[in-house]
Amino acid sequence: MPTETALLKADFINPFVSSSLNVLQTMARVTPKVGKAYLKESRSTWGVVSGVIGMAGNKVTGNVILSFDQPCILEIVSNMLMEQFETISADVVDAVGELTNMITGGAKTQLGELGYVFEMATPMMITGQNIELSQLSKAPVVVLPFDTSAGRFVIEASFAPAKGAE
Amino acid sequence: MPTETALLKADFINPFVSSSLNVLQTMARVTPKVGKAYLKESRSTWGVVSGVIGMAGNKVTGNVILSFDQPCILEIVSNMLMEQFETISADVVDAVGELTNMITGGAKTQLGELGYVFEMATPMMITGQNIELSQLSKAPVVVLPFDTSAGRFVIEASFAPAKGAE
Numbered sequence: 001m002p003t004e005t006a007l008l009k010a011d012f013i014n015p016f017v018s019s020s021l022n023v024l025q026t027m028a029r030v031t032p033k034v035g036k037a038y039l040k041e042s043r044s045t046w047g048v049v050s051g052v053i054g055m056a057g058n059k060v061t062g063n064v065i066l067s068f069d070q071p072c073i074l075e076i077v078s079n080m081l082m083e084q085f086e087t088i089s090a091d092v093v094d095a096v097g098e099l100t101n102m103i104t105g106g107a108k109t110q111l112g113e114l115g116y117v118f119e120m121a122t123p124m125m126i127t128g129q130n131i132e133l134s135q136l137s138k139a140p141v142v143v144l145p146f147d148t149s150a151g152r153f154v155i156e157a158s159f160a161p162a163k164g165a166e
Numbered sequence: 167m168p169t170e171t172a173l174l175k176a177d178f179i180n181p182f183v184s185s186s187l188n189v190l191q192t193m194a195r196v197t198p199k200v201g202k203a204y205l206k207e208s209r210s211t212w213g214v215v216s217g218v219i220g221m222a223g224n225k226v227t228g229n230v231i232l233s234f235d236q237p238c239i240l241e242i243v244s245n246m247l248m249e250q251f252e253t254i255s256a257d258v259v260d261a262v263g264e265l266t267n268m269i270t271g272g273a274k275t276q277l278g279e280l281g282y283v284f285e286m287a288t289p290m291m292i293t294g295q296n297i298e299l300s301q302l303s304k305a306p307v308v309v310l311p312f313d314t315s316a317g318r319f320v321i322e323a324s325f326a327p328a329k330g331a332e
Contacts, residue, residue: 051302054220054229054287062288063220090300097302119285121220122228122326127298134256136217136263136289160288 011114013037013144016064016155019106020146023099028079032153035145043134045126046143046154049073049088050133051100054121055108055159062137062159064107066100072151088127097123103155177280179203179310182230182321185272186312189265194245198319201311209300211292212309212320215239215254216299217266220287221274221325228305228325230273232266238317254293263289269321 017034024030047067054063068076070088077095078085085092100123108118126133135141139160146153183200190196213233220229234242236254243261244251251258266289274284292299301307305326312319 052218052290054222056220056222056285056287061286063290093298093300094302097300101302119222120227121222121287122324123302124218124229125300125302126292127300131297132259132293134259134263134291134293136260136267136291158288 012111012116012159013142013157015107015110015114016103016144016157019103019110020144020155022106023102024076024148027099027102028076030076030079030148032146032148035147037142037144040141040143040156043132045129045131045133046156047073047152048127048129049093049096050126051096051123052126052133053100053104053123055104055118056121057116057118057159057162059116059162060159061162062139062157063135064100064104064158065133065156066096066103066153067156068096068153069151072148072153075148075150093125093127097125100125178277178282178325179308179323181273181276181280182269182310182323185269185276186310186321188272189268190242190314193265193268194242196242196245196314198312198314201313203308203310206307206309206322209298211295211297211299212322213239213318214293214295215259215262216292217262217289218292218299219266219270219289221270221284222287223282223284223325223328225282225328226325227328228303228323229301230266230270230324231299231322232262232269232319233322234262234319235317238314238319241314241316259291259293263291266291 048070050067077092137160139158141158144155214236216233218231243258303326305324307324310321
């Protein structure tokens with residue numbers, strides 16, 4: 001059974017990093033700079049809009065959140081949809097859900113090659129900063145920051161050993 | 167492949183109803199009255215505290231939200247933990263996560279007997295009413311209301327055919 005510490009290791013984190021870089025380059029011609037991972041202390045949403053997805057796995061189960069500051073998501077979605085967005089409209093919120101799907105989907109494929117098999121739920125999107133959002137699981141939440149030329153987004157990943165995992 | 171309309175039918179909804187009644191009776195000696203299901207129109211949280219869980223299935227995939235008004239959840243948690251709660255404390259929020267786990271877990275077992283097999287993600291809890299919470303999926307959100315002697319809670323279920331489902 002993977003320990004919680006194992007989930008902080010590069011093997012488990014790298015698929016989320018490389019999938020993020022790949023999706024953003026392909027979909028929005030944005031090449032973020034990856035920052036240093038840290039543990040989340042607060043129980044609130046980090047950015048102004050967040051995509052949340054449940055990942056149910058054979059070894060570990062948890063949730064992944066993508067959370068964007070406003071300049072960052074407006075740059076990404078304006079590039080993706082080739083139209084200038086200046087507010088967090090419904091189209092921008094939906095794009096956050098699509099990005100959440102694509103980035104976690106890419107990570108899922110890479111994690112599968114490492115023996116972590118996941119079934120994915122459907123993304124939900126939460127609009128608003130500092131919304132109180134907490135996890136029932138006591139597993140640590142690892143935060144990966146990414147800086148674009150316009151702003152920052154973070155990926156928050158929290159996984160605990162799945163029930164019945166070996 | 168199940169159509170969206172099929173997901174509104176009693177076969178799919180009843181497991182959530184019977185699991186809710188069972189869990190609340192067992193855990194909190196509360197027997198809610200079940201109201202008539204309706205389709206959600208808003209894109210906001212219904213109650214003051216909500217539990218969210220992703221359910222990834224062989225035929226359909228989606229999210230389930232339990233959302234409580236304040237008197238309702240304070241009654242339930244006070245009964246569950248045999249201690250009087252008067253505010254939405256961290257213990258109350260965690261109890262919402264536990265209830266989300268138990269109620270959807272019971273529904274999962276019953277749905278499995280109908281051929282709908284699910285892997286469950288981990289619950290997250292959102293505190294706050296009218297928080298903008300939207301689904302990427304265009305599937306309808308079915309709302310099941312439950313009235314207790316103190317107040318009301320709702321279960322919101324949204325499922326779309328899973329990718330690759332037959």
